[in-house]
Amino acid sequence: MQPDVQLxxxxxxxxxxETRFGTFAxxxxxxxxxxxxxxxxxxxxxxxxxxxxxxxxxxxxxxLAVGITIVLLLGDIDLSVAATSGVCAALMAVLIAMAGxxxxxACLIAIALGIFLATLQGLLVAxxxxxxxxxTLAGLLGFQGLxxxxxxxxxxxxxxxxxxxxxxxxxxxxxxxxxxxAACVLAFALASFRRQTQRRALGLELEANSTxxxxxxxxxxxxxxxxxxxxxxxxIPLLVVLLIGLTALLGWVTTSTPFGRSLFAVGxxxxxxxxxxxxxxxxxxxxxxxxxxMAAIGGxxxxxxxxxxxxxxxxxxxxxxxxxxxxxxxxxxxxxGRGSVxxxxxxxxxxxxxxxxxxxxxxxxxxxxMFSGAILLLAVAIDAISRSGTSQTR
Amino acid sequence: MTTSSENQKVGPGAPPHSPQLTPHLRVSGIRxxxxxxEALRGVDFDVRRGEVVALVGDNxxxxxxxxxxxxxxxxxxxxxxxxxxxSVSISSPHDATDLGIQIVYQDLxxxxxxxxxxxxxxxxxxxxxxxxxxxKFLRPIDEMRMEKKALEAIDQLRVRTLQSVxxxxxxxxxxxRQAIAIARAVGAESTVVLLDEPTAALGVAQTRQVLDVVxxxxxxxxxxxxxxxxxxxxxxxxxxxxxxxxxxxxATYDTQDTNPDAIVVAMTRGLDGDGTHAA
Numbered sequence: 001m002q003p004d005v006q007l008x009x010x011x012x013x014x015x016x017x018e019t020r021f022g023t024f025a026x027x028x029x030x031x032x033x034x035x036x037x038x039x040x041x042x043x044x045x046x047x048x049x050x051x052x053x054x055x056x057x058x059x060x061x062x063x064l065a066v067g068i069t070i071v072l073l074l075g076d077i078d079l080s081v082a083a084t085s086g087v088c089a090a091l092m093a094v095l096i097a098m099a100g101x102x103x104x105x106a107c108l109i110a111i112a113l114g115i116f117l118a119t120l121q122g123l124l125v126a127x128x129x130x131x132x133x134x135x136t137l138a139g140l141l142g143f144q145g146l147x148x149x150x151x152x153x154x155x156x157x158x159x160x161x162x163x164x165x166x167x168x169x170x171x172x173x174x175x176x177x178x179x180x181x182a183a184c185v186l187a188f189a190l191a192s193f194r195r196q197t198q199r200r201a202l203g204l205e206l207e208a209n210s211t212x213x214x215x216x217x218x219x220x221x222x223x224x225x226x227x228x229x230x231x232x233x234x235x236i237p238l239l240v241v242l243l244i245g246l247t248a249l250l251g252w253v254t255t256s257t258p259f260g261r262s263l264f265a266v267g268x269x270x271x272x273x274x275x276x277x278x279x280x281x282x283x284x285x286x287x288x289x290x291x292x293x294m295a296a297i298g299g300x301x302x303x304x305x306x307x308x309x310x311x312x313x314x315x316x317x318x319x320x321x322x323x324x325x326x327x328x329x330x331x332x333x334x335x336x337g338r339g340s341v342x343x344x345x346x347x348x349x350x351x352x353x354x355x356x357x358x359x360x361x362x363x364x365x366x367x368x369x370m371f372s373g374a375i376l377l378l379a380v381a382i383d384a385i386s387r388s389g390t391s392q393t394r
Numbered sequence: 395m396t397t398s399s400e401n402q403k404v405g406p407g408a409p410p411h412s413p414q415l416t417p418h419l420r421v422s423g424i425r426x427x428x429x430x431x432e433a434l435r436g437v438d439f440d441v442r443r444g445e446v447v448a449l450v451g452d453n454x455x456x457x458x459x460x461x462x463x464x465x466x467x468x469x470x471x472x473x474x475x476x477x478x479x480x481s482v483s484i485s486s487p488h489d490a491t492d493l494g495i496q497i498v499y500q501d502l503x504x505x506x507x508x509x510x511x512x513x514x515x516x517x518x519x520x521x522x523x524x525x526x527x528x529x530k531f532l533r534p535i536d537e538m539r540m541e542k543k544a545l546e547a548i549d550q551l552r553v554r555t556l557q558s559v560x561x562x563x564x565x566x567x568x569x570x571r572q573a574i575a576i577a578r579a580v581g582a583e584s585t586v587v588l589l590d591e592p593t594a595a596l597g598v599a600q601t602r603q604v605l606d607v608v609x610x611x612x613x614x615x616x617x618x619x620x621x622x623x624x625x626x627x628x629x630x631x632x633x634x635x636x637x638x639x640x641x642x643x644x645a646t647y648d649t650q651d652t653n654p655d656a657i658v659v660a661m662t663r664g665l666d667g668d669g670t671h672a673a
Binding site: 195198199202203204205252253256257258259261262264265267268269271272273274275276277278337338 | 465467486487488491497499501503504505506507508512516517518519521530531532533534535537538541542545558560
């Protein structure tokens with residue numbers, strides 16, 4: 001339209017973010033910067049052992065952030081996600097410790113409870129029309145109380161069930177890790193090349209070959225580097241595989257199915273979605289159901305990792321804010337309609353790395369809080385800048 | 395001229411600009427009430443294939459409400475709907491879509507965060523075969539078929555300025571957005587296209603482009619309903635003009651037998667001696 005107009009920096013930046021992998025760029029750069037900085041100042045930071053702990057530490061936040069991303073896509077928010085996690089973890093712990101329910105069954109019951117609680121909130125948002133902020137704020141308070149009730153007077157329950165503990169203690173044999181990585185890279189490459197061939201056959205616009213090969217090589221380097229690093233300590237944690245699998249599933253649902261498309265449509269223009277016949281209320285309730293599921297899974301992961309369920313680990317602590325922060329730092333818009341579950345994982349790694357690195361350098365809790373705040377602010381500023389460009393009509 | 399309407403084809407193969415004699419879509423006695431306000435008081439309306447019927451009236455005359463009822467976005471309190479003289483019911487956007495009725499809203503109702511192809515097929519994404527074991531909303535979208543069809547739809551309307559169907563709608567111009575909104579309506583295998591003020595926000599050149607698109611729709615055998623305040627556009631593009639006033643019909647004119655002054659009088663004062671529509 002205006003080819004000769006000099007592009008400003010923010011225009012170029014916006015164009016970069018419009019590309020398929022461009023949305024990853026800011027958070028990947030942030031992650032790289034943090035890793036390089038701490039790699040220089042704290043030699044222990046880039047050790048395989050530390051990476052192992054970094055991934056484990058970020059897992060709970062990552063799980064919750066992936067869930068929150070789903071409702072953020074709609075332009076809603078779920079403040080109760082950490083509290084829901086806590087309630088589910090507490091119920092699971094009580095079932096195992098007091099009622100002798102087998103671990104796997106207790107986990108399933110906890111997940112069902114998470115879906116139930118979140119769906120309830122979703123129904124209030126969609127059908128009663130209460131803003132999600134208020135509904136889930138009430139949920140946050142109420143579920144924290146519920147968690148205290150379930151935990152009883154002692155306030156914490158130890159978790160010794162081998163199945164639950166196994167989620168975070170089992171690591172894969174080295175060979176299996178390599179095999180998995182090779183399979184993933186091969187599948188990614190095949191899918192990319194097949195898509196390119198089909199697009200050429202249909203006469204559609206093609207990706208540049210350099211982009212195509214770049215993506216495959218980048219992905220391969222990343223996957224093999226991760227496996228090599230983790231294998232030189234204990235091997236790939238089962239948890240990492242589970243979390244990546246779950247994220248891949250949700251990533252596929254959000255980007256490649258009509259349901260996922262409807263999440264973006266409702267977030268972008270709910271009226272438009274309604275007019276083309278989408279049932280906005282059902283979509284909203286379903287999105288909350290997914291958050292509930294992820295919250296429960298996060299609760300189980302947390303219980304497994306800390307080997308106990310305590311009030312402070314879920315409700316009193318900064319888990320909720322870190323989870324929302326991770327989603328937003330990943331580049332998911334608080335205004336709805338833009339974001340990705342993969343970015344939430346990367347955002348969780350950013351927050352995890354920051355905390356981990358600052359811990360290593362002996363920073364005080366005060367410094368950590370201020371750093372996290374600054375990063376979050378930066379992420380939202382980036383979101384606001386790229387949003388102001390796309391919503392204006394010229 | 396009296397061909398069976400079921401067989402009449404929409405598309406480039408249809409005979410150019412030969413309106414049927416019987417209405418394709420006909421509604422009668424439409425009533426709609428919003429709380430205490432009567433937005434429509436027994437309105438009749440019809441449109442044939444291969445013609446453009448302009449719907450005019452002052453602000454608040456009920457044009458948009460009628461349009462939304464035809465599109466299924468509002469539910470009529472009373473009234474009958476006929477498609478090719480078969481009684482039908484329209485109570486949701488899905489009903490309207492199934493009957494081949496598509497609407498292009500004044501605000502276009504596009505999702506700016508999605509690309510052109512995604513907007514064209516919003517709510518009707520083609521899915522890949524072989525995934526029938528999943529519920530429809532979880533089957534993978536056939537992105538490539540969608541893009542291919544999007545390109546065809548855009549080409550059919552000759553939207554030359556659009557560079558890629560993978561561009562986000564948020565970055566497009568007003569004329570391009572309008573064209574995409576129209577392409578969405580046409581691409582859905584529709585026979586009736588409802589256009590709400592399609593040129594209201596456009597400059598001269600882009601208005602020209604949109605009017606050409608409207609004529610192309612008519613020549614392809616679509617039944618086109620056109621709401622506008624711009625009488626010059628209406629007299630250029632329409633075959634008949636239906637005037638609404640105070641939530642009711644005033645009259646329907648053949649465009650070639652009337653003139654803008656008569657239409658303005660009908661819009662503002664109604665017909666002389668027509669007691670039922672007195673203010």
